[in-house]
Amino acid sequence: MTILETVFLVIFWAWVLSAALFLRNTLLPRLPISRTPEQFNLHAETVRFRATDGLLLEGWKLSGEPSHPWIVLCHGVGSNRSDLLEIGAGLSERGFNLFLFDFRGHGGSDGRATSFGWQEQRDLEGVLAFLGQETDVSAKPYGVYGISMGGSVALMVAARDERIGAVAADSPYTNLDESIGRHRALMYPFLPKIPFHWFLRSTYRLRFGVWPQQVSPEEGARQLSRCPLLLIQGAEDPRMPREGAERMFTSAARPKELWIVEGAAHLEGYAVNPQAYLRRLGQFFEASLER
Template sequence: MSAPRRLSAVWKWIRSNTRRTLALAFLLAFMLLNVWTFRHAWAMTHYSAGGKSTIRPEEMTRFGRAKVLLTGVNLPRPANERTPADLNLEFETLRIQVPGGVELEVWHLSHPQPRAMVVLFHGYGASKAKLLDETREFRDLECAVLLVDFRGSGGSTGNATTLGLYEGADAAASCKLAEYLAPGRPVVLFGRSMGSVAILRAIAHEGIQPAAIVLECPFDRLLGTVKHRFSAMGLPSFPCAQMLVFWGGIQHGMNGFAHNPVEYASAVDCPALIMHGEIDKRVSVAEVQAVFAALAGEKQLEIFPGVGHESCHRTRPDLWAQNVAQFLDRVCREEK
């Protein structure tokens, strides 16, 4: 049979089997969509061996967005490009064993008479070196400091991230180390973005009891923050956001739909300070307010004008230092 006749026969079959054709087309599209979201979930939660990190969607050209949609993001394994020594701060490197075979790298900056022990947790796609400027501020406030690399980041083992879920165990182990290193001193946990989520998770599910917590831009629900990623790309989130959370959960053996910091927050009864950027496009002010409202203890919310999803200290160091110093003073007075 010639090619034109074969095409004619195929077209005739399609016209006479419309429902079956539509069902096959839908099935094929559904399968391709699952493959696509599986790959994107993998790329967003597994660190690559190298290459340049994918830039923010707001900075992409149309061609750049199309390429990312096709191939997924590139998330190089976060490295520590600086150490406290670069700020003339003495430190020692420690390692923590976490259940599941994970080993965390920690920088310890001791103090002869610390007012408190502050433990700092970095955000998504970052390492502890990103918090060195905040570390210097806490040192100026006469605190001992622990800087922690989450699993997969910096000097810790692993190559994946779960956006604060399994990192909750990392935060809990670090808190216990802090209590051991500074007995009798209040332990204050500081986290940015994913780091703040890990703190809430550790309190709710690991049973730690810090003296106080300082959180920057915590998201309220994992599904919500994934939806924001699609919005930043100029795309509707349904159903891809739901499928991405589903496949990410399958890949990491967790229920991503139940990873909701707004629910963890109800377990927090210690003093809490939340700082958030007014123009944050990754986590809305309303979402942070929901987390704040759920906190059960003494609490304070500070919205930083003109700040996005970034370091509040880097963009408004004066406002950051003022809020943190006053909060720490209250915590240390109450702990005496």
């Protein structure tokens, strides 16, 4: 075997390993709906609707006072809508109407794989279209609260959709390319950045038709000229470091707020101080959405 053939085989098998690891992480176990609205004294209607690319999704519609604002809650990767019920209950107590749903490949929604934020934008667009057709839903702009991937999706959709009137994003990534690189280092520290990050980037492009650098909540935040933004960030988050949130906040259009939760790792802001979290979140939406 020549040196050239050896190099080719090393590169080939490195790419195969990268592709296998990446694609495995797009096919996450589907967690069951572990909690119900009734457990939080909430009355919900289970609804089925379609993403803008036709995929069938499932959610809960929690109607209260018709004239009050609606808030859409978006979960993170490997989760589902039931994980946001506790925060949703806190927002409901403040008079908001709520819509919780499962992204594709999660909970009760169709689909198998997650794209970590690219195709999921079609899901949130489908929510907005569904709410727009409901006769008991006010035509006023909606608030969107999202965690991790859910917050990232909210930022990207809000940048181009005037139906969203305010975004609260807890621990979004800056862009997907950086997030993939960071998770590679955390999950597979034995894989060197070169060449494996390039292989992961290329695999994403082949699988989803877009480069991960193009999936950019940071760019979305920069374009929110008319939409108030609340960024929530754990000070000790190894997956979405505070430096990224600070950079995103600096580049974001006004009006904007940044809340660094001391002592919190990834998505631990609520657990650190539930009362303070709900108060800050509720006050933001009350100030940002027309009643």
